Amino acid sequence: MRKLKRLTLGALLAFLLVSCQSYKKVPYLQDTAFVNDTEQSVRQTGVKVMPKDLLTIAVSCSTPELAAPFNLVNSGTANGTERKAIAQGTTSPALQQYLVDNQGNINFPVLGEIHVGGLTKLEIENLIIEKLKVYLKEAPLVTVRIVNYRISVLGEVTKPGSFVVSNEKINLLEALAMAGDLTIYGMRDNVKLIRTGQDSKQEIITIDLNKAETVLSPYYQLQQNDIIFLHFIHDTLCNDVGIICLPVERIDVPQHLDHFCLIIEIAFPSSRKAV
Numbered sequence: 001m002r003k004l005k006r007l008t009l010g011a012l013l014a015f016l017l018v019s020c021q022s023y024k025k026v027p028y029l030q031d032t033a034f035v036n037d038t039e040q041s042v043r044q045t046g047v048k049v050m051p052k053d054l055l056t057i058a059v060s061c062s063t064p065e066l067a068a069p070f071n072l073v074n075s076g077t078a079n080g081t082e083r084k085a086i087a088q089g090t091t092s093p094a095l096q097q098y099l100v101d102n103q104g105n106i107n108f109p110v111l112g113e114i115h116v117g118g119l120t121k122l123e124i125e126n127l128i129i130e131k132l133k134v135y136l137k138e139a140p141l142v143t144v145r146i147v148n149y150r151i152s153v154l155g156e157v158t159k160p161g162s163f164v165v166s167n168e169k170i171n172l173l174e175a176l177a178m179a180g181d182l183t184i185y186g187m188r189d190n191v192k193l194i195r196t197g198q199d200s201k202q203e204i205i206t207i208d209l210n211k212a213e214t215v216l217s218p219y220y221q222l223q224q225n226d227i228i229f230l231h232f233i234h235d236t237l238c239n240d241v242g243i244i245c246l247p248v249e250r251i252d253v254p255q256h257l258d259h260f261c262l263i264i265e266i267a268f269p270s271s272r273k274a275v
Contacts, residue, residue: 046123056098057124187233
């Protein structure tokens with residue numbers, strides 16, 4: 001009789017372990033038909049410059065000597081030949097970086113103070129081109145880049161950290177991919193996005209990765225300095241059926257198990273006999 005009880009308990013425990021294991025396969029972006037059937041408008045994806053952004057600005061034209069004064073090199077020791085090469089677009093040394101101050105301004109050579117806060121890179125390029133018409137006989141080529149464009153991913157991911165985004169464009173799923181994706185303990189339906197606005201105010205947004213409509217959210221495309229935080233599932237994976245699954249690193253169990261499931265005796269009032 002005792003042996004039968006052990007076999008029964010072993011079979012039940014194995015079933016419960018399998019049940020808990022299936023929780024790993026929580027799918028992203030469910031109900032994709034809703035997204036495919038939704039009319040989507042073309043969004044403005046240009047990145048807007050914010051205070052504390054570092055910019056590089058390169059000016060080039062067919063007359064390198066005229067464009068050279070607008071191309072400061074980081075070291076401050078560049079000779080005339082190097083500046084001409086920048087103006088011709090034949091080389092890309094370390095250009096001077098311009099820090100956007102709290103008022104959204106930068107100090108650009110010759111032109112002086114320029115307000116760039118809240119503008120996209122294209123808008124800044126057009127603004128500088130317009131200002132340079134006084135000094136150049138032709139419309140120059142102006143290229144603006146954000147040097148310190150980065151996002152941070154923290155919490156229940158495989159490789160948390162800060163990541164530089166060289167192409168200055170990234171969405172939420174791409175950011176999670178850079179961090180090695182969520183661990184099996186990460187909450188897919190309670191992802192926190194911390195964003196700093198143009199006015200330096202913090203905003204915390206909750207995102208549900210289980211819903212396909214997330215890709216339609218204005219927060220799906222990330223901005224520079226965004227922080228993504230992934231919550232832990234608080235030790236309970238199957239609590240709706242009276243089972244608690246604990247990660248093996250939290251308790252002393254054999255290492256080959258992903259979870260250890262504890263069976264909780266639940267007393268249902270309807271099942272009790274009157275005495």
